[in-house]
Amino acid sequence: MSAGQFAVFGHPISHSLSPHIHQAFARQFGIDLEYRTIDAAPGEFEAAVRRFFADGGLGANVTLPHKTAAFAMADERSDAAQRAGTANVLTPLPGGRLAAHNTDGAGMVRDITERHSVDLRGHTALLLGAGGAAHGVAWSLLDAGVDTLTIVNRTPEAADALADAIGEPARAHTRYWEDLADLGAFDLIVNATSAGVLGKSLDLPFAIVGNRALCYDLSYGVAATGFLAWARTAKARYAFDGLGMLIETAADAFELWHGKRPDTDPVYAELRQRYS
Numbered sequence: 001m002s003a004g005q006f007a008v009f010g011h012p013i014s015h016s017l018s019p020h021i022h023q024a025f026a027r028q029f030g031i032d033l034e035y036r037t038i039d040a041a042p043g044e045f046e047a048a049v050r051r052f053f054a055d056g057g058l059g060a061n062v063t064l065p066h067k068t069a070a071f072a073m074a075d076e077r078s079d080a081a082q083r084a085g086t087a088n089v090l091t092p093l094p095g096g097r098l099a100a101h102n103t104d105g106a107g108m109v110r111d112i113t114e115r116h117s118v119d120l121r122g123h124t125a126l127l128l129g130a131g132g133a134a135h136g137v138a139w140s141l142l143d144a145g146v147d148t149l150t151i152v153n154r155t156p157e158a159a160d161a162l163a164d165a166i167g168e169p170a171r172a173h174t175r176y177w178e179d180l181a182d183l184g185a186f187d188l189i190v191n192a193t194s195a196g197v198l199g200k201s202l203d204l205p206f207a208i209v210g211n212r213a214l215c216y217d218l219s220y221g222v223a224a225t226g227f228l229a230w231a232r233t234a235k236a237r238y239a240f241d242g243l244g245m246l247i248e249t250a251a252d253a254f255e256l257w258h259g260k261r262p263d264t265d266p267v268y269a270e271l272r273q274r275y276s
Helices: 018-028 042-054 067-073 079-084 104-115 132-143 156-166 177-182 222-233 243-258 265-274
Strands: 002-010 032-039 057-062 089-093 097-101 124-128 148-152 172-174 186-191 209-217 238-240
Touching (some): 002 042, 018 243, 067 097, 067 132, 079 097, 089 243, 104 132, 104 209, 148 156, 243 265
Parallel strands (some): 124 148, 124 186
């Protein structure tokens, strides 16, 4: 029996691992799942989403560059989505209405603390970037117990806006990108920029990497290669990409839609072999 139609929206989207991940989860429960990619340009996104749900769609994942638009078009929003101002999951409500959720931050923290067994409590954290990806994880880092969160972005106004939205100046504050070399060392460095996706180098100073530092890129595969190579050269204790985060956020969406929690470890092991 079919579990209904599900999809991931993005632009571009053909590279997405989401169909593979959700099909792997569905097989764990014997669920017959239809899950596809839908490429929608920014000007066509809302119409495409509404058409998908009008045709019987039961759930949608949302990735770049549509997470802010997904949040904006929703009628109800989870607390995590409300804080971030972005959404990566949409679910239908009665009367053609939509609910928005954001599972990015929870997925990242679970990947770090449970899969990689790193306790974030008391860490000094540096967040590189202040766009939608950074908004998706900033609050979850604070919830996980990081001591301080320093936000740097090439456009300082965006970093200031994120820090203001967090509203905890004693814990979350901004610094200028050009001053990175003078900020001291950090226990946790999270790359939330789009540099890797765009094939650009961040040109980061090694001085920001603490002795026991964890460096984490929200991207995976080729997009994370440059940052992880820099982290290893800087002698970071840990250097992880965001593959585990992707799988954990997918698991949250799957549970939201199907009421069942999948085992993420075998899916991670399979894809880790492919992207190692």
